[in-house]
Amino acid sequence: MQEITDAAVGFPTVMLTVSLVVVTGFWLLVLLSRAQRDGLVSAAGADLPVAAAATLVIALAWVFSLGGSVLLLRPEISGPVYAVLAVAVLAGSMVLAYGVARMVMRLR
Numbered sequence: 001m002q003e004i005t006d007a008a009v010g011f012p013t014v015m016l017t018v019s020l021v022v023v024t025g026f027w028l029l030v031l032l033s034r035a036q037r038d039g040l041v042s043a044a045g046a047d048l049p050v051a052a053a054a055t056l057v058i059a060l061a062w063v064f065s066l067g068g069s070v071l072l073l074r075p076e077i078s079g080p081v082y083a084v085l086a087v088a089v090l091a092g093s094m095v096l097a098y099g100v101a102r103m104v105m106r107l108r
Contacts, residue, residue, distance in 0.1 A: 007069035012090035016062040023055050053105065061097035065089055 008017055068089035072082060 003070060003073055004066070007066055007073055010069060010073075012086045012093075013062065013065045013069045015090060016058060016065050016093070019058045020062050023058050026051065027055070053101065056101045056104065057094075057097050059097075060100050061093045064093035064096050068093060 007013055069086070072085055072089060077085065
């Protein structure tokens with residue numbers, strides 16, 4: 001459990017953890033009727049609000065980044081090699097999340 005917590009608050013996942021907290025706060029405001037979820041236009045021709053599409057991408061990217069970060073928390077990976085791999089995990093998780101979100105939106 002400690003390994004997952006360390007990965008969630010360490011680079012690169014911390015970038016997406018902050019975004020996930022912001023998105024969670026937005027949806028809590030929507031639930032409390034303090035924000036409108038319909039105020040944004042549809043995403044990329046899909047019949048889905050931009051807020052919902054962005055939430056899906058951020059949540060998926062966080063999960064993928066967390067998985068990659070846990071794999072990077074090995075003692076033999078450190079220094080510049082770790083930095084390059086961490087940036088690759090961040091970029092790869094965003095690309096993969098975007099692709100999966102587009103597939104999910106098409107299935108709707």
